[in-house]
Amino acid sequence: MNRFLIPLGIFIVLVVFLWIGLSLNPREIPSPLINKTAPAFELPQLHEPNKTIRPEDLHGKVWLLNIWASWCVTCREEHPLLVELAKKNIVPIYGLNYKDQREEGLALLRESGDPYILSAYDHDGKVGIDWGVYGVPETFVIDKSGLIRHKFIGALTPELIQNKLIPLVKELNGA
Amino acid sequence: MVHRKLIFALFLFLSVPCALADTVETTQKAVTQNNPELEKRVMDLSSHLRCLVCQNQTIADSNAELAIDLRNQVREKMQQGQSDQEILDYMVKRYGEFVLFNPLVKSTTWLLWFGPLLLLILGLGILIFNLRKRRKLMQHAPVLSAEEHTRAASLLSGNDEAHS
Numbered sequence: 001m002n003r004f005l006i007p008l009g010i011f012i013v014l015v016v017f018l019w020i021g022l023s024l025n026p027r028e029i030p031s032p033l034i035n036k037t038a039p040a041f042e043l044p045q046l047h048e049p050n051k052t053i054r055p056e057d058l059h060g061k062v063w064l065l066n067i068w069a070s071w072c073v074t075c076r077e078e079h080p081l082l083v084e085l086a087k088k089n090i091v092p093i094y095g096l097n098y099k100d101q102r103e104e105g106l107a108l109l110r111e112s113g114d115p116y117i118l119s120a121y122d123h124d125g126k127v128g129i130d131w132g133v134y135g136v137p138e139t140f141v142i143d144k145s146g147l148i149r150h151k152f153i154g155a156l157t158p159e160l161i162q163n164k165l166i167p168l169v170k171e172l173n174g175a
Numbered sequence: 176m177v178h179r180k181l182i183f184a185l186f187l188f189l190s191v192p193c194a195l196a197d198t199v200e201t202t203q204k205a206v207t208q209n210n211p212e213l214e215k216r217v218m219d220l221s222s223h224l225r226c227l228v229c230q231n232q233t234i235a236d237s238n239a240e241l242a243i244d245l246r247n248q249v250r251e252k253m254q255q256g257q258s259d260q261e262i263l264d265y266m267v268k269r270y271g272e273f274v275l276f277n278p279l280v281k282s283t284t285w286l287l288w289f290g291p292l293l294l295l296i297l298g299l300g301i302l303i304f305n306l307r308k309r310r311k312l313m314q315h316a317p318v319l320s321a322e323e324h325t326r327a328a329s330l331l332s333g334n335d336e337a338h339s
Contacts, residue, residue: 026230032271039269099240125244132269134227134241 031132031151038065038142039130046097046105046119053094053120055146062172064093064165065140066116067128070104072136078155079112085161086115091169095119098128098136141165143172217250220259224249224266225276233276 033039038055045051055065066082068075086093095116097105102121109119122128131140132151139152150168152160221235226242234242234249245266252262266274278284319327 029227029271029273032268126248129244129248130269132271134270 027135028153029134031148033132033148034151035147035149037146038140038148039127041120041122041127041130043096043120043122043127046095046102046109046121049102049121053118055142058092058094058142059146060144062091062144062169063142064091064169065096065131065142066093067096067098067131067133067136067138067140069098069100069136070108071100072098074155075137076108076112078137079108079115081156081158081161082115083113085165090166092117096127096131096133097121098133099123099125139165141168141172213250213253216253216259217246220249220253220262221246223263223276225274227270227274 040055042052042054045053068079082093085091093115095118097119099122102123105119105121109116120127125133131138135153137155139156140148141150141152143149149172150164152165156165218235222233224234224245226232226234226237226239226245228239228241229237232239232242234245236242249262252265257265263275272279278287280288
């Protein structure tokens with residue numbers, strides 16, 4: 001009996017491990033910045049290069065930082081969702097225009113609408129590295145005290161916004 | 176023709192994971208050729224850091240946009256006089272321990288590090304157990320009388336005439 005049970009047992013354990021392994025998304029790497037203070041930066045604004053934008057200025061409110069670029073196809077897919085979310089006035093969305101050309105970034109916002117209160121212009125991607133950005137789009141949720149509370153890797157979806165983002169923002173605003 | 180299209184489609188499909196990395200305009204900074212020593216240090220340390228876009232490559236191997244940026248960051252920090260450890264810590268703080276190509280040795284990674292050794296010990300254990308069992312069987316094997324010996328010998332040589 002053992003002759004069959006032992007290999008069968010080993011096989012089942014293997015299947016379970018492989019099953020779990022296959023259901024994980026290797027591109028989603030949990031950010032170590034969760035519940036840490038958002039890294040500081042001072043970047044020129046996309047629209048007005050003479051003015052700057054700093055996360056410290058947003059202290060006291062819950063806000064989103066959406067990392068985007070005109071060359072990023074997934075960002076273009078996500079864009080209409082952000083425009084829609086911005087219209088709902090639930091949470092202010094700030095943009096980080098990542099490794100883009102200023103003209104091309106501005107052109108995208110002209111064509112498809114601008115969901116951002118302001119966009120920071122991170123031409124060389126240094127601030128992106130500071131924030132642990134490794135693929136655009138990414139969306140950070142920052143709370144009133146300036147802590148990063150969540151990071152969405154990849155494009156937001158209507159489900160993510162409805163079931164995760166909005167409840168989280170409400171919770172953070174309530175607290 | 177159809178074949179060629181299929182192959183092209185397959186190629187496109189396979190290149191999706193790195194598409195993010197390649198679409199950006201390449202802004203690789205001119206490598207500081209005049210300082211080969213620094214460049215060697217950059218590459219040495221880079222080979223310990225994982226490229227998060229093409230995850231099975233180090234940032235030394237990868238030419239993904241992010242890898243180039245991270246190498247530049249490493250170079251810059253070295254020029255500022257930071258030690259290798261300080262730079263590794265900087266990367267871990269931003270990208271998590273996953274960025275280290277060699278996982279740290281700690282309680283959650285013990286199985287990863289020592290699992291193969293454990294399997295080896297287990298295999299050796301089973302081998303020794305079986306060898307002992309066999310030796311015991313040999314010891315308890317029935318002793319043949321002289322007559323039985325001759326019969327066995329004749330059986331083995333193929334002429335079993337004595338008893339046929």
